[in-house]
Amino acid sequence: MNQIKLFIDLVRLKKPIGFMLLFWPCAWGLTLAYDFSSNLNNYFFYLILFFLGAVLMRSAGCIVNDILDKEFDKKVFRTKNRPIASDQISIKLAILYVLILCFFALLILLNFNNFTIILALGSMPLAFTYPLMKRFTYWPQLFLGITFNYGLILGWTAIQNQIDLLPILFYLGAIFWTLGYDTIYGFQDIKDDEIIGLKSASIKFKDNAKSFIFLCYLILCISLFIIGYLINSNLYFYIFMVLPISHLFLYQINKFNSKNPDKCLEIFKSNNFLGLLVFINIFVGKII
Template sequence: MNQLNLFIELTRLKKPIGFMLLFWPCAWGLTLAYDFSSNLNNYFFYLILFFLGSVLMRSAGCIVNDILDKEFDAKVFRTKNRPIASGKVSIRLGIFYSVFLCFLALLVLINFNLFTIILAMASMPLAFTYPLMKRFTYWPQLFLGITFNYGLILGWTAIEGEINFISILFYLGAIFWTLGYDTIYGYQDIKDDEIIGLKSTSIKFKGNAKKFLISCYSFLIIFFLGGGYFMKFNYIYFVLMLIPIFHLFFYQLKTFNLRDSSSCLKAFKSNNLLGLIIFLNILAGKNLI
């Protein structure tokens, strides 16, 4: 039972915000591309597959992250008790868990078309090298955005079998979304990160944090409005975009206080709700609700 608890802690299964933030872009891409006049069984089947894949890959990614950041995590108050940093789980066992989770994710992946499988496999180096970026650049959140929102492209190609201009617009918007919310997340550890020499957008923009977040979220909205235009969404989509605008620019930015880690975590977690709101907006844009 103790090993099970350590596995759950290692993979952050009790913190669903991580895999939900990975899942929402998949759901967006799938919903954007799907022809809802056809059989809905495939839609729900793919939605379940993307959810399982998000849980498995996020869990594997957490383990790889903890292995690569073992020495750093031990020096940060919030992360010093993580199973690998504290020595409760060995690196060898962590690697075994990660490989096994990736194998299960592969079993999920092979249910998609060949183009989607190839794209997903091509993203693996990005997924597992992201933790190293904070050592070399102040933009690790950008690499996370590129990686974490890759599912939007996969959701699209699972149906269309190709990438087009519209999917790229939504993908770019989603990258700016992650750039914003992970910058907020990074302010929880900013003092420790500065001491041990790690880099992040949280540190780079600590003097202009809200201006940077406003810029990120503005690009998110612009790209999603543009994507909706080229998708020929109905007017309801554009009216309902006022809800995520309110959430981002009033709720999140009002909640966020870079000097208060609890407010940072609260603002960060609220992005799960934002993912659901945008998902419903897309459904509305396609006259489905």
């Protein structure tokens, strides 16, 4: 039972925000591409597959992150008790877990078309090298955005079996969404990161963080308006845009306080709700 508890802690199953932030872009891309005048069985089937894939790959990513960051995690108050950092789980066992999780993720991936399978396999280097970026650049959040929102492209290709301008524009906007929310998240560890020599957008923009995050979220919103225009969305799409815009700027930006780690975590977690709002927005634009 103790090993099960350690495994749950290792893959952050008690913290679903990680895999939900991986899942929402998949759902956005899928919904954007799907023809809702046809049978909905495939839509819900793919939605379930993307959710399971997000859980599995996020879990594997957490383990790889903890393996690579073991020595750094020991020096950070928030992460020092993680199973690998505290030597409760060995590196060998952790690698075995990664292989098992990736195997089940592959079984899920094989349900998609060949083009989507190839694209997904091509993203693996991104997924497993992201944790190294904070050693070399102040932009690890940008690499996370490229990785975490890749599912938006896959959601599109799962239906269309090709890449178009539409999902690429949306993907770029979503990258800036992640750049914004993960910069907020990074303020929890900024003091420890500066001491041990790690880099982040939180450190780079610590003196004007709110302006930087505002710009990131603005780019996401602009991309949503462009997408709405390109798919000839109805008026309801633009009316419903009030909801994600209000959440981003009236709640997240307005409440952001870089000196308050608890508030930063709360705002970061609220992006799960933002993901749902954008999902509803796309849905409304497609079917009403």
